[in-house]
Amino acid sequence: MKRTSLLALLAIVCTLDTGVVSASTEASAGHRVAVWGPSMTTGGPAFNHQTIRMVAHTSTGGAGLRIHLSNLRGTIPLSVGAVSIGLQEQGAAAVAGSLRAVRFRARESVSIPAGAEVVSDPIPMAVDTEQNVIVSLYLPDPTGSATFHSSAFQTAYVSGDGDHTTEEGASSYGTTRTSWYFLSGLDVLPFEARGTVVAFGDSITDGSITPTGANRRWPDALARRLAGDHPMAVVNSGIGGNRVLTDSPTLRQGIRALARFDHDALAFPGVRDIILLEGINDIGNNAGPNGTPITAPALIEGYRTLIAKAHAAGVRIIGATMLPYKGAGYYRDTGELVRQEANAWIRTSGAFDGIIDFDAAIRDPQDPAVMQSSYDSGDHLHPNAAGMQAMADAIDLALLQ
Template identity: 65%
Template structure:
């Protein structure tokens, strides 16, 4: 990209950075609109930090010529002081490709304070990246923080430094600890002229990738992104949260507010979003968590799905319904719970309310016992798929539903 071209892209990027993007905006030019390429859903309840640098891995679903970083204090209760942010291509673990390191600014400033309950988006960063080419985002936190806005189950490795600002370090010598969570880092946008918008995979721990190995990117949204690769790819964002429920917040706060409460932010506000694939409800069923503390019914779930469909269509976004996976043998399973799952899945398949259906249930069920996962797709807990099961979920998506 020439300097003149990048400046033109950056100018358009800055004009739209303060807005909430729902469907691909008709006024955006295809060559310059921001596309969400990676964006974990954030919750409250993370640890505190003082005078430390966090170095986190980002695995973008599509490539692009310029990047924007999203930082979030959305679930925080006190202002968050940020002393430095850098971006680089990953060489190995916490080591960056030296020539790729870039300082990230926000409204042209290298330091900032993010108020409680707020998020910020960086200025465009001129760093070309390929699809699935890992990036390192380093975040220096000079002052004591309160409970972090985070994504607990990253299934990726993040790195924590010894005291001090190590955002500009190229090697990993000052990074002395590792974790498998993301902190304050809530998104990466790319300028990707050939990309056909963003697909948001919205759900619970199954979408989040529970029981898949760290840093191998074999969650079903990752596998779907690879199916959508090519000259005109679509980005895929994973908006799964372990333990999340459709109708009610989870008492364990790090598992997040309900799907109804977070859908507008985590799905519909993603830059470039065109389609959402919704698969959620098994945690409502397994905990018998109906609205207002009453026992759950299938109609409660259906009413929740109708509301999510209404929100999506009001935003001009298509929404596909994913049937819930079988779970016989798991702690959630009982005959009354199975009856609710079957009734909700039947409504997803036949109501015609969704813009399309992805029948994950039939793709992964055991042919000899449809209430159970097929053994070759079971991670061992009879609830979460293994890597083969995740691929089978991605393969169950009719790509024609995403290309229309």
Template identity: 55%
Template structure:
């Protein structure tokens, strides 16, 4: 399954040639896998006459990568003046001679309509598993609030004015951020991997409190486990800090509900065969259901059932993760236990990862194991992230 190529919804630069999609391109798309793909929200900063250089950490090896630029949450058209992909040497420095100009329907420039995304032409290069690419996007005109992923736990570089997309060195990149802007997906033709698994969740899956640029989120660790076991899979981290299953979050950069974004962020990924779902802790914290009333265990279970139905209609397996402990008050703890019991025994999911039992303090199962605690009693440290990845039975992933 390939993420929807919304080029039909894009207002492309006037010089763009219109052409039919060759049969070979359609065949190529059918065999692609997503290797990277953060969930995007509204609320990012504005840019003007500036190049953004972002790091992509590929989960699998392959060839002919394509990138997706997203104006999905934007309110005005997005003018793109140039896009380049190169191999990262270090920080914002590219390996000399590794640059590739990226085109969209054979054009180097494009304008993406508000609410749309653009999928590039295949880029003639090879990508290694665990390799870092630099994707540089030149925005020649003033933008409105960016479509972005706020908490990247990776470094993005902002340039001096002008097009610096093909710079080898980092001298013109004068500022750093820890967010991704407009770049929402990379897929490729895999060398060995057969499918993609999407880790779908909130800040725990997003990697909150993990070191910047270390790739120690549990989905990163899972990708390495799969490769070491001789069963590599594309692994997409669709975690979003603060996200809830049932309701939108007032802080707009934390996104619309899982029920609303699941089709795009999980099921829309190229080659997805399995989704691992770990969400619900923020619903417990918010304590509200879709009608604005008090949350019950049945409400949250009903949300899971809707996500399961969406996945099964798309022919995708969905694995349920139990909600991890975080020193909940008595009423919320009782609800968490009820929901987790249903995940374990209800038989609705295609499999279960018992994150709760894997991460709990043996001396106090209502709290996170201190050895796995990043310090806030909710988000795991690097050791805890590895323990989460280790809790996944690899045979559940197709």
């Protein structure tokens, strides 16, 4: 049941640390939880004197919404002339009367230094669980290459010249993209959620080959399961092509998990649990440390480092087994041996705070190196929407506290 009208204005009195913060600083106050937040990379397109309208899908409901903007991977200061947020009607159109101006230390504009991020003042609006909100950024000056999340599997809308943040209609937004630009998070004072679960991984977590705008990734399906008797927010911190041990040669695939984990997993407001599903790109690309071939012991050492980071921060980390990938373009028999050895360690070592056996949920019983055909998107690496649901269904919700 909804705890408030979606368009209700709430009188929220908070003393908050807002404004420009370093990339390593968590901007939170009170019992806040992150309800949405993609990991950001370098290599996005440049914008100038344009407005970008983006859709974010909340994983739980709350009040006092704040937005996070990132110039983390930028090389020049980012000027943001105006920001608005509202509820999505359809496409780039907002529900009538829902748009709210967003302010930063009571100002409508903000300049974000290269390598930094900002958090808005609390916005007098509430959001519901699984609410589509639209955030519009007016960028008055050349941005340089955007800090962005390349594979959003969600449509963004780009205007021609000018500030169109206050327009409820869609007519000014003539171009569509499928990335998120500069928008790196939403957090709330939750109605019910006890904390945030961060799904940390690669393209399988990111949602590759799932339908655009349908929110059929496995973290989305997990959020829907948790919305019942286990109220928790879920944030998807997957990046397509990401690896545990080495940076990907394509910058938009992100720096290695070892380097991004503090920011992309531990820094979210309210994080209590992390689900780690990563390593298949290390294996498929035979990418061990310092240019060496990948081995299971090297991958396991990477997992141990991430476990230690989580525990030092007082956060639980749950290990997920890597999915079968025989038939994928970068499959090798020697790589399969590494996957099997690493998965066996995940299952039996006791190093994680809990285990999710995605491999067992997805594999073909007749050939365990292969994904079940009914779950295969067609590339033998990424599950389809049914496979994503099967992954979410394989999670024991009691693991998430």
